[in-house]
Amino acid sequence: MSNIEFSNLNKSFGKNKIITNFNLKGKEDEFLVLVGPSGCGKSTLLRMIAGLEKIDEGEIKINNQIINDLHPSKRQTAMVFQSYALYPHMNVYENMSFGLKIEKKSKEEIQNKVLNAAKILKIEELLERRPKELSGGQRQRVAIGRAITRNPKIFLFDEPLSNLDAALRAEMRVEISKLHQQIKTNMIYVTHDQVEAMTLADRIVILNKGNIEQVGTPDEIYKDPDNIFVAQFIGTPKMNILEIEPKNVLSNKILKVLGNEISFNELNFDKKKYFIGIRPENFDLSDNSEYKFSPKIELIENLGNEKIIYMRLDEHQLSAKISTEIKINKSFGFSLKNIFIFDENGQRIRS
Amino acid sequence: MKIKNIIIFSIISSLLLVSLIAIWKILSTLQGIKLNSLNIQIIFFIGFFITLLNTIISNKINLIIRFLIFASIFIYIDGYLIQSLPVWYNIGNFLIIYLYFVKIEKYNNNFFVNEHSTQTIIFDFLTLFGIVLFSFVILFPFYMMLVTSFKTQIALLVNPLDFSINFGQDLKDLFKSYFVIFKSYKFGKYILTSTIVSLGTVFITLLFAIPAAYAIARLNFFGKTFMSTSILIIYMFPAIVLVIPLYTVFSQLGLRNSISGLLIVYTATTLPVAIYMLQGYFKSIPKELEEAAILDKLSWFGIIVKIILPLSIPAISSVALYVFMIAWNEFLFSLMFLDNPNSFTLSRAIQYLSGDAETPRQYLMAGSVIVTLPVLFIFVYFEKYLVSGLTAGSVKG
Numbered sequence: 177m178s179n180i181e182f183s184n185l186n187k188s189f190g191k192n193k194i195i196t197n198f199n200l201k202g203k204e205d206e207f208l209v210l211v212g213p214s215g216c217g218k219s220t221l222l223r224m225i226a227g228l229e230k231i232d233e234g235e236i237k238i239n240n241q242i243i244n245d246l247h248p249s250k251r252q253t254a255m256v257f258q259s260y261a262l263y264p265h266m267n268v269y270e271n272m273s274f275g276l277k278i279e280k281k282s283k284e285e286i287q288n289k290v291l292n293a294a295k296i297l298k299i300e301e302l303l304e305r306r307p308k309e310l311s312g313g314q315r316q317r318v319a320i321g322r323a324i325t326r327n328p329k330i331f332l333f334d335e336p337l338s339n340l341d342a343a344l345r346a347e348m349r350v351e352i353s354k355l356h357q358q359i360k361t362n363m364i365y366v367t368h369d370q371v372e373a374m375t376l377a378d379r380i381v382i383l384n385k386g387n388i389e390q391v392g393t394p395d396e397i398y399k400d401p402d403n404i405f406v407a408q409f410i411g412t413p414k415m416n417i418l419e420i421e422p423k424n425v426l427s428n429k430i431l432k433v434l435g436n437e438i439s440f441n442e443l444n445f446d447k448k449k450y451f452i453g454i455r456p457e458n459f460d461l462s463d464n465s466e467y468k469f470s471p472k473i474e475l476i477e478n479l480g481n482e483k484i485i486y487m488r489l490d491e492h493q494l495s496a497k498i499s500t501e502i503k504i505n506k507s508f509g510f511s512l513k514n515i516f517i518f519d520e521n522g523q524r525i526r527s
Numbered sequence: 528m529k530i531k532n533i534i535i536f537s538i539i540s541s542l543l544l545v546s547l548i549a550i551w552k553i554l555s556t557l558q559g560i561k562l563n564s565l566n567i568q569i570i571f572f573i574g575f576f577i578t579l580l581n582t583i584i585s586n587k588i589n590l591i592i593r594f595l596i597f598a599s600i601f602i603y604i605d606g607y608l609i610q611s612l613p614v615w616y617n618i619g620n621f622l623i624i625y626l627y628f629v630k631i632e633k634y635n636n637n638f639f640v641n642e643h644s645t646q647t648i649i650f651d652f653l654t655l656f657g658i659v660l661f662s663f664v665i666l667f668p669f670y671m672m673l674v675t676s677f678k679t680q681i682a683l684l685v686n687p688l689d690f691s692i693n694f695g696q697d698l699k700d701l702f703k704s705y706f707v708i709f710k711s712y713k714f715g716k717y718i719l720t721s722t723i724v725s726l727g728t729v730f731i732t733l734l735f736a737i738p739a740a741y742a743i744a745r746l747n748f749f750g751k752t753f754m755s756t757s758i759l760i761i762y763m764f765p766a767i768v769l770v771i772p773l774y775t776v777f778s779q780l781g782l783r784n785s786i787s788g789l790l791i792v793y794t795a796t797t798l799p800v801a802i803y804m805l806q807g808y809f810k811s812i813p814k815e816l817e818e819a820a821i822l823d824k825l826s827w828f829g830i831i832v833k834i835i836l837p838l839s840i841p842a843i844s845s846v847a848l849y850v851f852m853i854a855w856n857e858f859l860f861s862l863m864f865l866d867n868p869n870s871f872t873l874s875r876a877i878q879y880l881s882g883d884a885e886t887p888r889q890y891l892m893a894g895s896v897i898v899t900l901p902v903l904f905i906f907v908y909f910e911k912y913l914v915s916g917l918t919a920g921s922v923k924g
Binding site: 226227228248249253254255257258259260261262263264265274275278279322326 | 813815816818819820821822823824825829834837838
């Protein structure tokens with residue numbers, strides 16, 4: 177049982193502000209995924225929790241205890257590095273027991289903990305091997321095992337799967353998810369891969385330029401994004417964003433979108449710029465759609481079970497994701513309930 | 528294309544043959560054969576035609592038969608027609624030609640159809656030629672040193688150019704010079720002094736260099752950039768510039784003729800390069816390893832001892848080897864600071880002996896062999912540690 181809390185966290189490298197006024201309260205034992213484009217400060221945040229980076233301003237609390245000035249080894253966190261960082265001159269057993277040995281734990285206790293962790297990760301037969309004799313996936317397991325033996329309150333994962341190939345990544349994703357169910361403790365996971373974020377997280381924190389764009393469960397993030405950044409970050413291909421010029425705001429209830437006049441009864445529009453978002457998977461080809469448009473199809477990517485269609489209508493570049501079964505004809509359709517509206521600053525307007 | 532390639536190949540490969548035969552001829556003159564001349568042009572032409580014919584008929588006749596035919600032609604012309612030479616010389620020739628045939632066997636008819644074959648041939652044979660020539664240039668003086676050390680005074684005076692070793696004599700006579708230098712010239716003591724000084728220098732240098740290199744590679748402190756760039760500045764001053772002021776200082780302090788004095792100077796001269804080499808290696812160790820170690824509750828000192836050192840064994844041993852060789856072979860400082868034979872190092876002792884006109888040359892050479900051997904053995908032994916790659920597997924790479 178543990179939780180983590182950030183209040184007014186600030187961090188800068190020289191003149192670059194990496195993290196500005198970061199506030200977040202974690203829930204008990206949740207799997208928190210920090211996701212964002214590279215350079216958004218997510219790894220720095222993780223390293224600040226671990227104690228590898230100094231905290232400029234603000235506080236980090238674990239179980240209501242401020243850990244700002246605690247030595248990294250006293251914070252009861254364990255980190256899994258992107259590059260594994262296994263000690264090459266020690267075998268797997270020594271790698272996993274190294275921290276315990278330095279704490280001068282008894283031999284039996286060390287052995288129990290290591291064997292237990294090895295059992296969880298199914299690496300019992302690898303204990304005598306050196307890191308260089310292991311495959312990428314096995315190395316990552318050992319790195320996770322090393323974290324488990326330290327019995328931390330909070331696990332920190334720094335893009336642990338980005339060095340693995342696609343198939344192995346999917347496999348390890350499942351393993352990590354199972355691991356969380358098994359050892360029920362707080363995990364903070366940094367990634368730039370939205371698939372990992374969606375599949376692993378209890379809650380996702382989407383970061384951009386050191387600021388939180390949105391915090392929520394994967395479902396909330398996908399179905400109810402706060403702004404254009406979040407809407408486009410989650411989902412492949414990314415959400416289509418259409419710019420609506422002031423002249424296309426026909427009245428305070430009606431917008432002209434892709435040639436259709438759409439009325440929004442619960443909203444009030446001003447004569448200014450708006451953005452409309454529609455996810456590629458929400459376009460359809462059936463005849464009974466609410467609204468229709470006939471774009472020029474530029475390219476079709478066949479992914480086997482579905483097709484991605486790149487098309488163009490006037491100045492708008494659009495993409496659609498359609499099941500392979502459906503025959504592609506000239507006109508595409510969409511419905512009102514799948515439309516997201518954003519104001520000129522990219523903030524969501526909710527009805 | 529093909530014909531041009533074959534001709535170029537024949538010319539280049541026969542050059543290699545010529546250099547091999549020429550070296551063999553020079554070596555055999557040392558064993559007492561009197562040659563009228565090396566006959567390089569004739570060997571070249573024979574070699575050229577043999578190679579050309581061999582390449583042309585290579586698909587039709589077996590290697591052994593071809594080799595026997597061409598080798599007998601070559602030996603008949605070189606060993607009997609031009610000048611009648613002893614059998615052992617011709618056997619040597621025979622072996623050289625055999626090696627040569629094995630070497631050129633892979634360049635058969637099909638090979639020359641390839642566009643790039645000329646380049647391949649040129650680089651292949653340049654490499655071989657270089658290896659043969661330079662190893663001869665390096666090994667020959669060494670051979671002379673060895674041979675001279677096995678001679679008696681009389682033999683040297685009778686024929687100073689005879690470089691053969693007379694293995695017929697008693698072993699005791701053969702190694703007489705070595706017994707003499709240990710008995711009458713106290714070489715045992717010099718070896719001891721040199722060993723103490725060299726090992727001491729290695730130890731002290733590493734003691735200072737490892738923490739210093741780690742600091743420069745990893746820690747941030749004021750003046751770090753200046754420190755790391757100015758490390759090698761000491762090498763801008765030739766040792767001869769430093770040696771005179773040092774002489775006066777050491778005289779004042781009473782450090783002349785003492786091992787501790789030498790240790791100070793040697794450490795000071797080897798430390799910069801040691802730091803420079805080590806910090807480069809330390810920088811190549813992934814930073815995540817140290818961060819993982821910090822999370823495992825290791826202190827800075829613990830990180831150096833338990834993580835950095837085990838991973839840097841290749842680098843540290845090459846630095847140790849390098850420092851040892853510098854200290855063992857160092858001459859200028861020992862010449863200036865040591866004038867009491869009781870505290871001589873090996874190189875200083877040899878200089879002392881050679882300064883004395885009455886010291887027989889074979890003793891000098893025996894001394895030189897003794898100076899050279901330890902470095903040679905250490906190098907052979909340490910060589911396996913010099914192979915890096917111990918960090919493989921720790922991180923993705």
